[in-house]
Amino acid sequence: MVKYGVIIAISLVLIIIVFVSVSTIMKNQMDIVTFLQEEEEKSSFVFIENGETKVAVRPNEYMPLASTVKIVVALEYAFQVEEGKINKEEKVELTELERYYVERLDGGAHEAWLAYIEEQEIVNDGMVTIRDIVRGMIGFSSNANTEYMMAKVGVENIEARLDNLGVQSHSPLFFYVSAMYIPYELKKDKTVKQAKEDIVKEINKMSDEDIARISKVIHQKITEDDTYIQNADILSWWDKEFDQLYSKIFTKSTTYEYANMMNQINHHHFPPIVQEEVEYALGMIMDNPENQKWLQRAGKKGGSTQYILTDALYAEDKEGNRYELAIFFHNVTPKETESLMRQLNEFELKLLTDPVYREEVFTHLQNH
Numbered sequence: 269m270v271k272y273g274v275i276i277a278i279s280l281v282l283i284i285i286v287f288v289s290v291s292t293i294m295k296n297q298m299d300i301v302t303f304l305q306e307e308e309e310k311s312s313f314v315f316i317e318n319g320e321t322k323v324a325v326r327p328n329e330y331m332p333l334a335s336t337v338k339i340v341v342a343l344e345y346a347f348q349v350e351e352g353k354i355n356k357e358e359k360v361e362l363t364e365l366e367r368y369y370v371e372r373l374d375g376g377a378h379e380a381w382l383a384y385i386e387e388q389e390i391v392n393d394g395m396v397t398i399r400d401i402v403r404g405m406i407g408f409s410s411n412a413n414t415e416y417m418m419a420k421v422g423v424e425n426i427e428a429r430l431d432n433l434g435v436q437s438h439s440p441l442f443f444y445v446s447a448m449y450i451p452y453e454l455k456k457d458k459t460v461k462q463a464k465e466d467i468v469k470e471i472n473k474m475s476d477e478d479i480a481r482i483s484k485v486i487h488q489k490i491t492e493d494d495t496y497i498q499n500a501d502i503l504s505w506w507d508k509e510f511d512q513l514y515s516k517i518f519t520k521s522t523t524y525e526y527a528n529m530m531n532q533i534n535h536h537h538f539p540p541i542v543q544e545e546v547e548y549a550l551g552m553i554m555d556n557p558e559n560q561k562w563l564q565r566a567g568k569k570g571g572s573t574q575y576i577l578t579d580a581l582y583a584e585d586k587e588g589n590r591y592e593l594a595i596f597f598h599n600v601t602p603k604e605t606e607s608l609m610r611q612l613n614e615f616e617l618k619l620l621t622d623p624v625y626r627e628e629v630f631t632h633l634q635n636h
Contacts, residue, residue, distance in 0.1 A: 300608060300615045301632050303597075310599050313633070314527035315619065316592040317626070319535070323633045324524070330437060331596040332518035335409045335571025336578040337441065339529060339550070341417050342569075344426040345402050346538070346545035354420070356545065359395040368415040368445045368490060370502060381408035399548070406569055407552035415445040419487065423480070433532075439476040439520040446486035447479060447517075451510060452500040453486060460505040471513060479517050508574075515575040515598075523594035526580040530592035533567065534582035550582075562586055562621075570612075574602040577609055583620055591620055 304311045304325050312331055315323040348354040362382075369378050381404040385391050390400055398420070405413040418426070423441050430438055454470055455463045474482075490496045533550070536543055550567025553559055559566065568581035580594040593616065597608055618625045 300595075300611050301629055303604075303608065304633060307597075307600075310604075311595075311597050312523040313595045314523040314593060315629075316527055316531055318590055319531075321527075322626075322630050325633055327524035327527075328437065328522050329596075330439070330520045330522060331578070331598045332515060332520050332576050333526075333571070333596075334515075334518060334573055334576040334578050335414075336526065336569050336580050336594075336596075337519050337521075338405055338409065338414055338571070339526070339569050339580060340426055340430060340438075340441070341414060341421065342402055342406055342549040343529070343542075343546055344421045344429050345398070345417060346542040346549070347429060348421055348425070349545050350539050350541035354398060356397060356399040358398045359392070360398060360401060360416075362391065362394050362396065365401065365410075365412045365416050367412075367494065367497075369412040370445055370448065370497065372503060373448065373506065374411045375409070377408050378410040378412045381410045381413070384408065399545075402545075402549045403552065406549045409569075409571060411444050415443055415487065418443055419491070423484070433529075435521075435525050435529075437522045437525050440480040441519050442480040442483035443487040446490060447483040448502060448506070448514065449486050449490075449496075449500055450479070450482055451505070452502070453482065464505075464509075468509065468513060471517065474517070476517075476520075511573060512575055515573040518573075518576065523596050526594035527592050530567075530580050530582040530594065534565075534584060534590050534592055564588070572605060572609060574605055575600055577605050577612070579612060579616070581616065585620070593619070 304313050308326065311325065312327060312329045313323060313325040314321065314327045345354060349356050365378075385396060385400065385404070390396060396404075398417075401413045402417060404410045405417055418441070423443070426441055427438075450471060451460050451464075451467045454467045460467065471479075532538065533543070533546055538546065547565065547567055550569060551565070553566055553568060554563065562585055564584045564586055566581070566583040568579065570577075570579035572578070575598065577597040577600065578595070580592075582590070582592045584590045595612070595616075597605070600608065619629065
């Protein structure tokens with residue numbers, strides 16, 4: 269039985285909880301701070317308050333992004349809406365998304381989104397809008413939606429946009445779902461299990477550009493051949509080692525770059541239509557009435573595998589205070605990931621709501 273969720277998204281439920289209540293204070297609240305202090309090769313953190321960078325812990329360390337990379341897909345979508353290249357109300361058959369769905373290897377994200385849009389009566393004759401797809405990509409972290417949107421906006425256009433926005437530290441993007449099938453493409457005349465040792469060695473030698481190039485080829489195969497995913501039968505060979513390898517090769521950037529993106533959104537640096545669309549995509553947390561009591565605006569996107577935990581957010585409270593952060597952990601053990609994930613929501617919440625706690629964190633991390 270496959271039990272290694274490739275991209276275990278930080279779910280919508282957790283995203284909502286992070287901004288809802290300050291009543292639950294964790295006993296080991298400083299554990300994340302301690303981890304940032306002691307695990308220098310595994311962690312990075314940037315926190316900005318009202319335009320001033322208060323904490324920058326290894327802000328330029330190149331680290332894998334997991335689902336947090338979906339922010340840049342949403343950003344390119346928003347720009348293309350503004351430029352008239354995409355009609356946000358264009359209808360798409362759900363079957364077009366389902367061709368990229370891989371059962372049991374997305375943390376249940378796509379199924380949760382499908383249940384949500386049915387419950388909210390968003391589906392119309394088996395179709396949803398592009399805008400709905402993008403929000404599902406962010407709010408529920410659907411990998412199938414991500415694969416579809418990367419093709420829709422064009423990976424090369426996302427990367428060109430990053431260049432235009434001055435993003436200097438970012439590795440090439442690859443097709444999210446398709447890259448999981450690289451081992452299948454490399455097996456030659458053997459099964460994946462039989463060729464596993466050689467496959468792992470070959471992937472480890474690949475550059476980021478190689479990964480991106482092969483994923484594009486596989487994406488085309490999946491798009492044109494409805495039987496590709498079935499024939500590849502990934503559940504029969506995906507295991508812990510491939511999960512760890514996937515985490516290792518993932519698209520990378522820095523907390524500096526992603527905190528800066530959040531800052532640009534929070535301070536309205538983009539044209540009005542871009543601003544509206546990207547805030548809508550990232551802002552599902554504002555659908556909760558409790559969040560609306562103390563927040564003017566907010567948005568976030570996180571992600572994880574068993575070996576990566578990342579998050580980026582922006583928030584403006586009712587008093588007009590604006591906060592942005594990006595926090596990345598990588599090369600962590602599954603046990604460390606589980607522990608950090610349990611703490612992350614409360615850590616972020618207290619940073620946004622408790623001035624005394626913020627100062628404690630600043631004091632502990634100012635020399636790191």
